Amino acid sequence: MENLKIIAHRGASFDAPENTLASVHLAWTQNINFVEVDVKLTKDNVLVVFHDETTIRFNQVNKRISEYTFKELSSIDVGLFKGEQWKNESIPSLEQVLKTIPAKGSLIVELKDGPEMECALVQLEKRNTDVWKQLEFISFQYDTICMAKKIFPNNKCLWLLGLDSNLETSKNMPSIKNILKKVKQHHLDGIDVFAGEVANESFFKIMHQENLDIYLWTINTIAHAKKYLPFQPHGITTDKPKWMKEQLKKLHDK
Numbered sequence: 001m002e003n004l005k006i007i008a009h010r011g012a013s014f015d016a017p018e019n020t021l022a023s024v025h026l027a028w029t030q031n032i033n034f035v036e037v038d039v040k041l042t043k044d045n046v047l048v049v050f051h052d053e054t055t056i057r058f059n060q061v062n063k064r065i066s067e068y069t070f071k072e073l074s075s076i077d078v079g080l081f082k083g084e085q086w087k088n089e090s091i092p093s094l095e096q097v098l099k100t101i102p103a104k105g106s107l108i109v110e111l112k113d114g115p116e117m118e119c120a121l122v123q124l125e126k127r128n129t130d131v132w133k134q135l136e137f138i139s140f141q142y143d144t145i146c147m148a149k150k151i152f153p154n155n156k157c158l159w160l161l162g163l164d165s166n167l168e169t170s171k172n173m174p175s176i177k178n179i180l181k182k183v184k185q186h187h188l189d190g191i192d193v194f195a196g197e198v199a200n201e202s203f204f205k206i207m208h209q210e211n212l213d214i215y216l217w218t219i220n221t222i223a224h225a226k227k228y229l230p231f232q233p234h235g236i237t238t239d240k241p242k243w244m245k246e247q248l249k250k251l252h253d254k
Contacts, residue, residue, distance in 0.1 A: 002252075005235035006245045007034040007108060009218050010051065014239040017082040019049045020089040024100055030242040034235065036108040036138075039094050045120050046070035047094040050078075051112070057081070066113075098128050098135075110160065111139040115147040122151060138192045138215075146186040158192045158213060159183060165194035173198070176206055183212060192237070195219050195228060204231035222247045 011023025012030060019037055027035045038051040043066055050073075056062045058078045065073070070093060079089025094109065101107055111117055125132050136156040139145040149157040161179065162169030174182070183191065190213030193199050199216065207214045215235035219225050225236060225248065238244045 004233065004248070005034045005215070006032060006241050006248070007036050007215065007235050007237040008032045008241040009036055009237045009239050010038065011035055012239075012241055014220075014243075017079040017086045017089050019051055019091075020078060020086075021092050021096060021100065022079065022086060022089050024092075024097055027241055028100060028102055028105060030245075032241040032245065033104055034106050034108060036110060036237060037094070037097060038110045038112050039117075040065040040112045041117050041120060042066065042068055042070045042073060044069045047117065047120050047124060048073060049092050049094055049097055095124060095128065098124075098131050101131050101134050106134050106136060108136045108138060111137060111141070111144045111148060113144070114141060115143050117144065118147055118151060121148070125152070142182060145188060149186055149188055153187075156189045156213070158190045158215060159188055160217075161191055161193045163194045163198040164196040169194075176203060180206070180210060180212075184210075189213050190215070190234070192217060192235075195224065199228070199231075201231055204233070208232065219244070222251070226251070 008027035010018035011020065012026040013023050016023035016026045024035055037049045039047050040050050042048055048065065048070060050065055054062050054064050055076055058081065059076050073091045076091060077088055078091055079086030097107065137145065137148040138158045138160045140160040142159060145157050145159050163173055164170045179191065192215040195216040204214060213234045215237060216228055216233050217237040219236050219238050220240055225244065
């Protein structure tokens with residue numbers, strides 16, 4: 001359990017507005033060493049930290065991130081929904097988030113768009129070579145995560161899988177054999193999977209035998225976490241990183 005990564009989902013998103021500098025800073029100050037953020041590409045090719053398909057949840061405008069410039073996005077308040085104290089939190093660029101990473105920190109970047117992100121990622125890496133080694137990449141899009149591994153072979157890259165997270169992903173779920181084949185084909189480092197029924201003991205055993213990393217998402221109760229601890233996951237993604245870390249320590253110290 002000592003090597004288990006506690007990953008702050010969109011920052012410390014239970015306490016602060018998700019995917020903002022506030023939630024990222026809060027996670028670092030809570031001594032969380034792994035922070036996950038979602039990244040999309042703007043109209044003017046800026047990589048920004050944002051989850052949803054559109055901004056409708058925050059400004060009642062049904063418009064995609066790719067239809068905005070970064071300057072336009074910067075004027076949207078994405079903090080107020082979480083409480084008055086978070087008013088005027090804006091959508092940060094990935095570059096702004098990179099500058100917050102402490103010496104022992106790692107940023108797990110979920111790439112939400114397709115391989116068209118490549119040019120922006122390469123340019124960003126050139127400007128931030130000092131911190132780039134502290135990045136990991138994840139993506140639901142197989143082509144995107146393979147692109148990331150190709151251009152950044154020294155960074156850990158994991159394929160995100162919904163498995164049985166909903167009816168649609170359950171219907172289209174690849175077999176374990178097919179998952180392994182695709183992961184190995186492009187030298188990916190592992191998978192980041194939904195913490196459901198498919199991610200069972202035998203599933204973990206196969207992944208461990210292949211020396212692949214396996215992260216779980218999203219776990220917010222200790223009962224849910226305890227179900228998977230015997231299977232030895234490498235990482236647990238949670239909205240409550242500080243609380244989860246404390247609860248797991250109590251379990252370990254018993």
